[in-house]
Each structure stands twice: as C-alpha cells, then as structure tokens.
Amino acid sequence: MSEEITSFRIDIPQADLDDLRERLDNTRWPDQIPDTGWDYGVPVAYVKQLAEHWRHAYDWREWEARLNAHPQFTTEIDGQNIHFLHVRSPREDALPLLLTHGWPGSVVEFLNVIGPLTDPPSGQQAFHLVIPSLPGFGFSGPTGERGWNRFRTAKAWAELMRRLGYDRYGTGGNDAGSLVAPEQGRIDPEHVVGVHVTQIYSFPSGDPAEFERITPEDQEALKVLTWFHENKMSFNILHSQQPQTLAYAITDSPVGLLGWHAQLMGEDLDPDFVLTNVMLYWLTGTATSATRFYYEDAKAEAPAGPSTAPIGLAMFKGDFVSMRTFAERDHKDIRSWHSYEKPAGHYAAHLAPELLVEDLRDFFRGL
Numbered sequence: 336m337s338e339e340i341t342s343f344r345i346d347i348p349q350a351d352l353d354d355l356r357e358r359l360d361n362t363r364w365p366d367q368i369p370d371t372g373w374d375y376g377v378p379v380a381y382v383k384q385l386a387e388h389w390r391h392a393y394d395w396r397e398w399e400a401r402l403n404a405h406p407q408f409t410t411e412i413d414g415q416n417i418h419f420l421h422v423r424s425p426r427e428d429a430l431p432l433l434l435t436h437g438w439p440g441s442v443v444e445f446l447n448v449i450g451p452l453t454d455p456p457s458g459q460q461a462f463h464l465v466i467p468s469l470p471g472f473g474f475s476g477p478t479g480e481r482g483w484n485r486f487r488t489a490k491a492w493a494e495l496m497r498r499l500g501y502d503r504y505g506t507g508g509n510d511a512g513s514l515v516a517p518e519q520g521r522i523d524p525e526h527v528v529g530v531h532v533t534q535i536y537s538f539p540s541g542d543p544a545e546f547e548r549i550t551p552e553d554q555e556a557l558k559v560l561t562w563f564h565e566n567k568m569s570f571n572i573l574h575s576q577q578p579q580t581l582a583y584a585i586t587d588s589p590v591g592l593l594g595w596h597a598q599l600m601g602e603d604l605d606p607d608f609v610l611t612n613v614m615l616y617w618l619t620g621t622a623t624s625a626t627r628f629y630y631e632d633a634k635a636e637a638p639a640g641p642s643t644a645p646i647g648l649a650m651f652k653g654d655f656v657s658m659r660t661f662a663e664r665d666h667k668d669i670r671s672w673h674s675y676e677k678p679a680g681h682y683a684a685h686l687a688p689e690l691l692v693e694d695l696r697d698f699f700r701g702l
Contacts, residue, residue: 418474419467437510477624489518520644537661556656574629
C-alpha cells in the first residue's frame, strides 16, 4: 500500500457547471397543498428561492478559490482515497488538531475557524489543522466497498495523523464528526490528548436507575429529542435502511439533492453556505455514498464500555441537546461541558466561530 501524500487542487470543469445550470433550468417542480409550511417537509417556496439563487447569483468559482486558498492533499488509506486540508500554524508550539464534519455538511463547515485556530493572538493556544472529507463524501469519494462507518473512519484518521508525523494530537468534530472523534480517542489513546465535540450522542438505555438520576435539563433535552424523532428523523431511517432507493433522485436532480439537504440546513443559514455544501456532493457524485455512512454505521458493532479519553462538549442553542446523565455513562472523563445561548444551531463553526474557537482553545490548553 502506498503512503504517498499528493497535493490537490479543486478544478471543476466548466462543462460540469454548464450541465448543472441546464438541469436547474429544466427542474420539474412538485405541487404543494396551499397554506402548508414545513409540516409536510421542506416547502417548495424555500427550495425555489435557493434554486433561483443557485442558478443566477451563486458563484462556485469564488468558493472554489476560497477552498483552494488552503493547502489540500489526497492519500490512499485502507483502499480509499482521502482528501484533506492541512493548514499548519506559524507557531512552533501549535497542537495538531483534526476536525471532522458530518452530513449534510462538508469541510466548508470549518472555513471560518481556520484562521483563528492556526494564527491566534499571542498567548492563545494555536493549532495545526487537519480537516479531512469523510470517506464517501466530496473529494474523498465515492466509496467502493462496504464498511465505511465511524469506527473504520477513526482508524483511517489515526493512520492519516501518523503519516503526517503527528505523535500527539487532538481531535474534534460536528455531527458525524462527533461520532468519529470519540472513537479516535478509543483506538489511538497513545496519541490522542483529547476529544472535543459539539454533540454527545448518548441516549437512554431503558434502565430505570438512569431515569432516577436525570436532571431537569435532561428532561427538557428528552422533550427536544422526542420532537426530533417524531418530526425530523425520516432522513436517518431512509439512509440507514435504503440509501440506494434514494440515490436516483439525489444523483440525477440537483434540486432533488438541494431539497433533501435543505431539510437539515434550514433557513437560518446563508444561501451560499448551503449551496457550497450541496455543490461538494453534486460535483463529486457522492450524494449516494455519503448516505451509505448511515447504513454502515447502523450495521456496525460498537465496542463495549465507555470511552476514557478526555472529552469536552460545546453545544449551541438550536442544535441537538446533549444529556449529561447518559453522557457520563458513555464517557468516563468529561473535562468540560458548555452550553451556549447563541443560536448557532448545527453549524457552530460557521455561525459562531468565535465561541467555538474559544471553547477549543480552553479545552486543549488544559490538557
């Protein structure tokens, strides 16, 4: 197996962009019952607004240049091509930090934190950043075989950091990254100094003793979780059970892909951010292989016992509400637990970069 690391630069052929414009022009729009909003799913009016911006105002080349402003590379790990940004700090005392995105996000999630993390004011913790695309996502895809779940990804990330020469590093993430990062701490404890996430996905086991210990905050979080499960969980079930059935719609139709992703991106995000994330799936043909991550994860056998690496949480208003009672069951060394009232939702690195950067600095400085 080659361990070669190759420089990479995004250069999408103009023909691909022309094809996209033609498909947008020929969209066949669905009907919608009058006076209905999000209760049936993503509204036609919202997707039309995004599609109009996509067709007439959005500039992919601008975002391509913004991504290309950072050093990018590819390497083959465990038979899979892996794409990653590698931005080194000018500071010699910087701590290597790997950040993992989720679905329907991408490496674009972290663009707003790269500068502050790599080149902070004097006296602040600095980081060398490694920001990979998940296997099967964007320029790390598509995947061509079974098994690319959080656990296999964590092993690949450990190998990536070894190849880059990092013996001591931190790891963090959002969404799927909040699943992968703790597993890195579990499988590479000799090198991972700490894990920082924006969600801790710990749920009730059904043990009555757990419910005797839950706090009022946990009770409120359970209400949010119940609402999400009853109203927004369809994507997870479909991805976990029949990703190939969905594949035809989101691979052939850019508006189909946009509508599917918009269900979890929503109106609080600026349209260029939404569309750039969608573009990384559309232009690379990885809409389907990305959904397979859920299928593989649902079929994977999780390791027994809690994680032991130091872990820190920074959760934001409008996002998944982590429940400490259950988190303490699954993670034995919770070092920090911060809940921020800023409504950054699921994309804190984009909408609240200052707060997230400060939380990352504080957590890793204490390790």
